[in-house]
Amino acid sequence: MYKIIGIDGQQYGPVSANQIRQWIAEGRIEHQTPVFVDGAKDWNFTGLLPEFASLFAGGTPPPIAPCPKCFERQLACRFLEPRP
Secondary structure: OEEEEOOOOOEEEEEOHHHHHHHHHOOOOOOOOEEEEOOOOOOEEHHHOHHHHOOOOOOOOOOOOOOHHHHHHOOOOOOOOOOO
């Protein structure tokens, strides 16, 4: 069973995996919708759960690789910081 936090900030559930799949198909759940799986320690994002990741366009995005120049120097990457 699963619980989600909707875009309205309300918690929904517990609901079945089939209900989550239906909400994804209806566009009511995005890949970054917070979801709690019964028995888990923490909340996760729906798109990161293997049972739902393939239901989103493009699947699970790959992790962002560090900037090689900044990684070599062990510096914070200035290229990824938001600009004013």
